[in-house]
Amino acid sequence: MKTNFWLSNSEAVEEGKLRGATDYSEFFYFFCPKCEGDKILRLLDYRLTENSEKNRYDGEKIGQQNIKSKCAKGFTLQFQCYCENCGHADTFKISNLGWQGGNHSDSL
Ligand SMILES: [Zn+2]
Numbered sequence: 001m002k003t004n005f006w007l008s009n010s011e012a013v014e015e016g017k018l019r020g021a022t023d024y025s026e027f028f029y030f031f032c033p034k035c036e037g038d039k040i041l042r043l044l045d046y047r048l049t050e051n052s053e054k055n056r057y058d059g060e061k062i063g064q065q066n067i068k069s070k071c072a073k074g075f076t077l078q079f080q081c082y083c084e085n086c087g088h089a090d091t092f093k094i095s096n097l098g099w100q101g102g103n104h105s106d107s108l
Contacts, residue, residue, distance in 0.1 A: 006047070006078065009091045015108055018092055030092070032083040041081040050076035055096060062101060071096055 012018075012033040020030040021038075032039040052074035060067050076095035082088070 006080070006091065009093075012088065013090050013092045016104065018090075030081060032086060032088055033090075034088045035083060035085050039083055039085045041083050044080040044082050046077050046079045048075060049078045049093070050074070050095070050097060052097065057099060062099065065101070067101075 017033040018030060019033075019038075020028055022028050030041045030043070032041050055071035055074045057067050058070045074097045076093055076097055078091055078093045081090055081092065
């Protein structure tokens, strides 16, 4: 297990390889990108790495689409994850500061 996994993520979580799903309710689980069979990762910690009062996409026009929604604030959260099955440790981020729209294939 890495001693400081805030430093950077591995390629195992990039290019669509980190996936997940909700359970029977609204809780979202991430699956280990190394194990077969959707083994659920533990989230060991999180931190706020960026925040802003505004989101640059609010009120903008992206291509032919006018952005109708407005963010309360901008943020990037970084999570530490760990697979109890294989020992894989990694980090990933969730953010609303980048563009969130279109097709996932366009973000790869
Ligand atoms: Zn695993």
